[in-house]
Amino acid sequence: MTQFDKLALGRRALGRWTLGAMAAGAALRPGLSYAEGGSGTVVAAIDNDPPTLNPGISTDYATGEIAAKVYESLVWLDVDATPQPSLATSWEATPDGKTYSFKLRQGVSWHDGKPFSAADVKFTFEEVLGKLHPRMAAVLKSLGAMIETPDDHSVVFRLERGYAPFLVQMTVFDAPILPKHLFEGTNIPAAPASQAPVGTGPFKFSEWNRGANIRLTRNENYWDKPKPYLAEVVFQIVPQGANRSAGLQTGELDVVSDFYMPKPDLPRLMRDPSLQNRQGVNIPAIWFAMFNTKSPVFAKKEVRQAVAMAVDRPRLVQQVMRGIARPGIGAFGDGFKWLVNEDVTYDKKYPLDPAKAKALLQQAGYDGSPVRMVFDAARPQLRSEAQIIRENLRAIGMDVQLEPLERSVMLDRVFTKREFDITLQSFFSAGDPAIGYTRLYVTTTSGTNNNASGYSNPKVDELLAEAATAPDRERRAPLYKELQVILNEDLPSLVLFDEETVNVATKRVTGLWTSIDARDRWAGVRIQGN
């Protein structure tokens, strides 16, 4: 038992302060020092208890934050989003993109000592991801994926059609590999291992003090020796954004992911000499205004185009995101450089011009009826975004009524009932436009977080499907460029800006952020002086 284990046990046993009072007189704690070997504890913030610690059944951000240290996947994405070996050491795909063969790493064991094998991979895909994962289940079903295990260390995926983002989606967030021996035959969401995970990753689950913190300890038997370097990682639950910023400054916290960072505090934190940050390296995500094309006002595309000419996107970036974002340029933003169609960007088609917008609005026969703008009230940036857009649209004679709603109510109003004129949303691409952005434009009749605009264009549907199956960027790019010609003209949604994340940490921590997803790859993280 290490000194740290003893302390942890002692603290647990200590319990509440009444007991503490009885223990009066005990010695002060001995100073902890982790001079060599780079051990120590990194404290990272999350905002709430995650719903589960099983990343196979949830895309919750905090679940992913913790699971990425405990579980592993076949590949991980480096800062350029290029897949790198993790549980798979190598792979190859057939030219038609329908067969992927992976060689698995040997000598890997689960945290409970059982060996990892191809059977775990097959089980995870067939029984967990294919049935319960909010993103992967639909993908695997639509691909008709068949999984074969020629031997204990090989896995072959046979797909009915090519799927360009297949490898990009093999990460720990979309395709974590779970232990078959602990989940087989259980009700997976309720299984003990969904609360107390057992993975192959650099850190082992240690304890979950609900409402307070989740503690992970070093996996001594990790396959990539001498990593991991840290003795412990603690995820401290800090519900208030302002306290997360404060925690970084007081040294109570070491790392805060962008997702938990209150935007107004960022400029101050980025100037703080004791802190470091990584800006703008992230999986693309776009913030947009979606029009209800079935509503009387926005049925005409000229009205939507008038809005595009009236909304001051650079101002939104400055005031809403404190300059940390890039103004929207088209239907898919500019996060995927290879697909941007420079000929039809918003800047070319809709330069800021309130007078022209006003004229276009009158031409389209807009009768001055008020429009309802619905958004999630819990996101302060959306509120300021809404206020600026309201001001922009008032200048062209459009009266916008803001309807901030609680998230679950908003989801119901927008995506189920479609009772809105404009809604402010943001979508995460999850690494490829086919995974995260297709849903914004493809014909959709129901379901949350997809195209609620009512826009339906068979040509767009066809191009989107083709762009998802084409095997390489050379063949995909022209399809996405053609899509931008149509979508930037029809404007079922107006992309306001591309997100730029800023992850912040104290300078004592090194080895962070080797992946495009700041939550991944912590085996090489170290901390000085604790």
Add this chain to the structure above:
Amino acid sequence: MWFVARRLLHAVPLLFCVVVLNFVLIAATPGDPVTILVGDFPAPPGYVEQVKREFGLDQPIYVQLFRYLGHVLTGDLGYSFANRQPVSTLILGRLAATLELTLTALLLASILGIILGMLAARWRGSWLDSGVQGVASAGYSIPDFWLGQILILIFSIWLGWLPSQGNMSVRGAPEGFAGFLDHLRYLLLPALALSFRYLALIARITRAAMLEVLSADFILAARSRGATEISIMVGHALRNAAAPVITVIGYNLGFILAGSALIETVFGWPGIGRLLFDSISRRDYPVMMAILLMVSVTVVLANLATDILHRMIDPRVGDR
């Protein structure tokens, strides 16, 4: 004894109504837990129905209500959708932290409030009285969550004396008495922020009650007998002024319990209040219901205890 039994019997239909009313109100609120559970990506076909079936949310509302009532009567508070845990486990794990915070806050508020109220009444019209009245007005008008953030700003960020959130050190937490002191450092700011409003209330009530008593004849008689000032204030005046003060303290136990939600959220205190706050935003009905029921039971019991105490202090109450 009869009095206690009668009061407890009265509480049964009251609690029943609370459960039914809470259930109906929550069910009538727009939004549902499944959309929150599903996450930020479109769910595959059938997934939403599957989750609804899993939690019995596919049943009509009256079936859900009867099922719930049946479970509550057998002591089963249900299963949390969002946390995938039995509600009772979840609540028990968080109860101690809330009791610790709220009781400390109430204790602080009571002791300081009574002392300040007494001093203000004794030196009525003095600068001390004005000061206490000022504190009382501030206590009423400053929202506790705002006060919490100001306390963090001053004591955590500017002065660096106290931690800004949590309930114990996560990095190498000390043991023994040092651990107790470490924990007190975390408790101090949230307890102060939570107590301020009640401190103001108790100080005002104490002051008013003391002023009334201090003008009574028996105080004059005590003075003329040459009783010391302390014995007059504590032994005679406070004793007779205690009834309304105790009533206020007792009746506010429920409020302070329910009101801890914001303070627990501001300070990241792992208690029931924050669990309630989270369960509302996640539409985690079983947890919301159980906590609301718990608060109702606490209010009923606290009121009962207050009445009993009231009778003990002032025997005339029972005869009315």
